[in-house]
Amino acid sequence: xxxxxxxxxxxxxxxxxxxxxxxxxxxxxxxxxxxxxxxxxxxxxxxxxxxxxxxxxxxxxxxxxxxxxxxxxxxxxxxxxxxxxxxxxxxxxxxxxxxxxxxxxxxxxxxxx
Amino acid sequence: xxxxxxxxxxxxxxxxxxxxxxxxxxxxxxxxxxxxxxxxxxxxxxxxxxxxxxxxxxxxxxxxxxxxxxxxxxxxxxxxxxxxxxxxxxxxxxxxxxxxxxxxxxxxxxxxxxx
Numbered sequence: 001x002x003x004x005x006x007x008x009x010x011x012x013x014x015x016x017x018x019x020x021x022x023x024x025x026x027x028x029x030x031x032x033x034x035x036x037x038x039x040x041x042x043x044x045x046x047x048x049x050x051x052x053x054x055x056x057x058x059x060x061x062x063x064x065x066x067x068x069x070x071x072x073x074x075x076x077x078x079x080x081x082x083x084x085x086x087x088x089x090x091x092x093x094x095x096x097x098x099x100x101x102x103x104x105x106x107x108x109x110x111x112x113x
Numbered sequence: 114x115x116x117x118x119x120x121x122x123x124x125x126x127x128x129x130x131x132x133x134x135x136x137x138x139x140x141x142x143x144x145x146x147x148x149x150x151x152x153x154x155x156x157x158x159x160x161x162x163x164x165x166x167x168x169x170x171x172x173x174x175x176x177x178x179x180x181x182x183x184x185x186x187x188x189x190x191x192x193x194x195x196x197x198x199x200x201x202x203x204x205x206x207x208x209x210x211x212x213x214x215x216x217x218x219x220x221x222x223x224x225x226x227x228x
Contacts, residue, residue, distance in 0.1 A: 009153070036219075043117075043203060043219040044156075090155060100146070100171055101217060103155040 002027040004093050006104035014112050019063075019078040021107050023091035026072065033074045034092040034101065035065055044090065050074060061085070086111045115140045117220035119204050125226045126194060134189045134223050136204030144209035145187040146171070146217070147179065149200040156203065162187055163209055194227040201225075 007022040025031060033050040048059025055067045065076045074091060091104040117138045126132055138145065146161040148171075158171030162181040176198055178190040187206075191198060202223045208215040 034216075041222075043221045044205075045219070046216050049216065092156075100158040100161060101156075103148075103157070105153060105155040 002031060002093050002102055004091050004102055004104040006089075006091050006107050008107055009105065010108045010110070012110040012112065013081045015083055016080050019076070019081045019085065019109065021076040021089050021091075021109065023065075023074045023076065023104060024072050025074060025091075025093045027093060032094045033065075033067060034094070035059065035063070035074075035076050036090045036092060036103075038088045038090065038106075040087070047076070047089075081109075081111045083111050083113065085109060115218070117204055117206055117218050119202075119220040119223050121223060122221060123224050125228065127228050128195055129193050132191050132194060132225075134191075134202060134204075134225070136187045136189065136220060137185050138187075138204075138206040138218070139185065140206060140208075140218065141184065142206035142208055142218075143184070144215075144217075145181065145204065145206045147177070147187070147189050148203045148205065149173065150203060150222075151200050159189070159202075194225075196227050199225060199227050 003026045005024045035047040036044040037047050038044050047063050048057045050057050050067045058064045063078045088106045088108045090106050092101040094101050120135045143164045147159040148156040150156045157173045159177050160179040162168040168179050204220040205217040207217040
């Protein structure tokens with residue numbers, strides 16, 4: 001069965017610093033991978049998704065993620081953090097259309113000035 | 114505007130009092146799903162539906178019911194709520210079909226407290 005592990009439930013960075021949120025997945029077949037963001041008191045918004053077209057995926061708000069099959073990872077990065085990036089981030093995996101998204105437990109990103 | 118709406122957004126109720134949380138989408142999506150979000154556990158799927166009159170259990174279906182009589186609506190029913198169902202609930206929808214996975218769009222959430 002597939003699963004998702006997000007390393008670090010809380011990450012703190014300074015404004016302008018690199019953001020790195022880690023996600024490792026477990027899957028017996030090539031998966032579909034997603035990063036969602038949840039701002040306070042809001043629903044989830046898709047940041048980016050990997051669906052086997054390209055290993056480096058660019059998303060909204062300057063975020064990107066790289067699919068590394070050998071490491072079973074899909075880490076999320078942003079070169080320079082903004083205060084507005086403070087939110088909870090979820091990595092999710094799905095094997096195919098019509099199956100559930102399996103979410104990681106989330107990583108809360110704090111950004112200090 | 115394309116969206117998923119949920120009502121109510123906040124609900125406080127008592128143990129055993131039946132309640133329904135409504136979910137509606139205006140994007141003509143086939144796939145709809147309910148998740149619950151609990152601190153430290155992420156989101157877990159309760160039920161999903163691949164089309165009208167087609168529903169199936171997710172990972173945590175106990176204590177919940179759903180129905181899909183119309184394509185746009187997917188209500189979540191708690192026949193006899195208990196305190197362990199206190200949670201934040203999200204409805205989501207997406208296109209479905211073929212080998213490509215389509216983005217799931219999420220509603221704003223319903224915060225339920227069962228006393």
